[in-house]
Amino acid sequence: MNSQEYISEPNKHIEEYLDYYFSGSKKLEYAVLLNGEWGSGKTWFVKKYIEKQKKQGKKVSYISLNGLSKTADIDDAIFKSIHPVLASKQAKLAGQVLKGALKATLKIDLDEDSKDDGSVGISVPDIKLPDYLKINDKFILVFDDLERCELKIEETLGYINYFVEQENIKVLIVSNDTEIKESDHFLRKKEKLIGATFNYTEDQELAIRSILEEISSSDLKDKLISKILFITEIFNKIAYKNLRAFKQTIFDFERFYRKDIFEWKGDFDQDIFEKLLKSFLILSIENKKGRFDKEILRFKKDEYEGKNAKDNSEKVILKIMCGINSRDSEDFMNKYNLGLNEFIISPNLWNEILNLNIIDKSKIEEELYEVYFRFKEEQPTWLKLMNFLDLDECEFDELVELAKEEVENHQLENPSDILHTISILIYLKENQLISFSLDHLLPIAIADWKKFIEVNEKMRRIYDHSFVEYSGHYGFIAKEIPQFSDFMKDIVKAYEDKYSEKDATRASELIDLMENNSQLFIQRISLTNREENYYYNYPIMKEVNAQVFANKLCMIKQSDCMSSLYGLSHRYSIQASFNMYIEEKSWFNQVEDYIKTNILPTANKITKARINLRILPEISKIKEDAEK
Template identity: 60%
Template sequence: MRSYISEPNKHIQDYLDYYFDGKKNFEYAVLLNGAWGSGKTWFVKKYLEKKEDQGKKICYVSLNGIAKTSLIDEAIFKSIHPILGSKGAKLAGQILKGTLKATVKIDLDGDSKSDGSISGGIPKIELPDYLKINDNFILVFDDLERCELKKEEVLGYINYFVEQEGIKTLIVSNEEEIKDNDEYARKKEKLIGATFTYIEDQNLAIQSILDEISKSELKTLLNSEFELIRQTFNQVGYKNLRAFKQTVFDFERFYKKEYFSYKDSFDPEIFKKVLKAFLILSLENKKGRFHKEILNFNPDLQMEVPKKPEDKIAEAVSGFEGNDAQEFYKKYQMGMEGYIFNQKLWDQILNKNIILDETINNELYESYFRLKEEKPTWLELMDFWELEATEFDLLVNKAKYEIEKSSYTHTTDVLHTISMLIYFKEHNLVHFNIDSLLPLAISQFKQLFNVNDRIRKLEDSSFREYSGQYGFYAKDIPQFKKFMDDIVKSYEEKYIEKNSERVEELLDLIENDAWLFAQRIILNNSGESLYWDFPILKEINSKEFASKLCKISRYNSNYILSGLDQRYSIQASFNMYIEEKDWLDEVEINIKTKILPSADKILRAKINLHILPKLAKIKENAVK
């Protein structure tokens, strides 16, 4: 039984075999038409591989972006004669143009001196037989619609090879993108003897892309999820195989087995969830669905009709707020939790190409593995309408007890539990007092939340909308909004409480790593810039700072003073110099009144000739 590349397009393969393998001089070219991204180029290349295996010599030329025929000449020449067409061989003039009568000069060794000449319409170069144009030669022109020349001019150019030289030629194009005219139609009628339309063979195209995955383990996994991949590709509706191929390769770069393993066991369920989310978000992003960032949707207009309460509930449950976001939600019927990672992490992975193992593993644990293993009370309550009344009451009382006993170990549990209880209270499903639980929840949140030195305030709006990829049921209820305000304040309080640790570190750096001290207090791209916009220096004892500054070497003090100069001369929405001016004045006074009077002559010289002039210059340069 004959093997076909694509069953729906076997008639095309049969005809091309008849055309290319026969001894007849057909004196016409074959046109293969198909939509952009339909897979026709893939089909052609697979077919040409078969022909090469049968001893055919292939000249394949993409016309994409070509603006003059001389560039086609060079492309053909390089394809036929790869040695002469390499960078070491320079072409001077046109090589293969049909009307060419001039002599073609070829420089083989790059010394700008001619090493021979070629006369006539086609170069007659003494090369091995396998490089010569003969009955086994196939000429293929792809991407006709993307050629910048007039299409009728290109057809006239190709016609020379077909009519004058009898070369069997295949043209591949998307004719929907070509503006037809009388001259084009006339040239086409003269040149093209057979036209075929490529039928998209989606399964085969997807399979061919998966076959290019180099990681054998991942290739096996993806093949086992072929139907999920195919369905998702169709659901997105972006029928662009090039974009799909790029997405698959991006997933290969992202994939690590350990991401999807917990307690030494690979979890196929989370692999499927992340794979589906990756395909959706990557393809939708390439399609132009999002505004600058992944999962960033167009905001609703101010004059729109206010939403019904049930619509607000639906938005809270899904985590997608706004009409544009809701359309996206309805398309895939996946709440925010279905995408596993948060918006910022997806944006890092897909837009910024940043893949951080620790961040990804933490997110997978918090949003999937932990919830799957522990099944927290609040998560069971999210489907409260499916519960029996007695079961509901038991779970509600359990949630209340967990808050009262501060039994949680994750902030997500604290926030969602309070959200659910406030939501139930608002809708008269519970009747106990919620207010007394809020201070306990805030205290527990503050205890559990790890402060990030780079984040002084929880300003990200998504923090108030969902956690662990689940939306807060109560996010629009005033009591919950006030609770979240207090949560934000508790974080800021904890951040400030760590100032003593920051001060201790900075004082140590003055003596042991002055360069890093400077990096800490200025704006830079080193990743060490923690306090450039935070007035941490006024927390340092000015007398102790002055003493250490005068004790360290002049070389190291330059780092400190240069750092201060950069810190206070930056133009920003805040004025750090105004914030820390009193502290800097105190440092200067301490040097002049406490250190200088008792200093020996060397230290006195360092202070008078170096430190104090530098401090004066810093104040002079500071943004007032």
């Protein structure tokens, strides 16, 4: 055997011994124990070795002892492994379950009556089994996860010993002995059963390569294999030696990967691919370790003692830019020598991707452009000013004047640029590096920000606290300065104002939906699990003209009318941190009064019947239920 034929070069001595142990029919009367830490790759090694044995004509039964609590459970697992057809429910439905004497005396409850049915024979008169299914000198038993078996360890070893002593079956046991509490009884059983013990040496690069080889996309597979040293370095930096977690992360990245999101003007951007790959590996595996506080990149909120708005030292500025605001966050950023902006996309979006399993391609592309691709054209003035300590005085003054003019002349069209420009100017003013007043710039910036910010229909207010700390993955350098805090309060208010400015349009759309799509009307105003529940906690109905609503309710088809009323009933039945009925009670009463006093007296007999028999009773019921 040359070195290229070994599964793992550092563990070739193990493979050579197993080849000797499993070859021929010599009665050795002992089992082999392979130890290795969780996530070291030992199970991967064993399964690769099993594949080689099967190619040589061996019949292998691989059993994970994880969670098994009775010897009958192990019997069942072995039987199903050896005879998957006989163990299937289809075989049980064939009529007569054939019973006899199994050479290894495996007692199986085939009737599912919790009573042993005796022994199932390996040769059955009515079913001729292929020779390769019979237990003979080519049969191998592999027991994995010994330390995770719920039986007493000595009882498990005694059970396994039967196969070795009585049936001359070759057995490999795989375990993590650091998790096993050794007792005198255990040591005696182990000494009797185990004839050779090996410790698996982690062959990290090979294990990682084997995982990457399982990727379906040849394009992504080639890209990742070409960066295997880069990936291995990150894996070691994370220091979570769990290949299962790594494998899951790689498959998650495969699901995340879309070649075109890494392209800019038709060319694949290798730099952003590597940055996102690095971020994905770090955040995903750290998250699996339980590193974060419920959400990705959310840290414990202990107060960072070194913050000082008056301090313009490079160290403090860098911490602010990196999004460091606590010891916990600083420890994490220092571990990887990364700032918040170097994780590329926002914590909220990372949380969607890694915790909620939502891959929204449009959001990802939008954020990648905002924080990376647009900067490939030209760095904004504010970002150049962030490095003011490295600028000469002339260059500094030119950039300050340019930033001032960009605000005054309404040249900033990106909301993030507007906020960061004001932030850096306030910081420089606070630290007496500029002398002109900023008072006239703030209203201009607020108006321009309001003009260019896009309103999210489901978000009438900005609740995210991080909004006032950073934007575009760069922390606001002035976030601790009162003038900037007041400016951001005005910014938040500007968003609320812009949101409410569309209320008349929203009200008009709701009126149309009552007739044209009453189900969507229900979803818009009710608390449901649908994305269209825009206004369930927003008193939008107060913006709807009560008379117009009442007329529409009495005019549309009966089914649409009742659907609309059902939507209001569901809306007002929710008792949470908000109570829409209290908010809209006056409006709802106006609707009822207008129907009674203006529509009902002049309506034709059919409309009157609808109002008296359906509409008004339902309105009364809604009020009664809401006021309980």
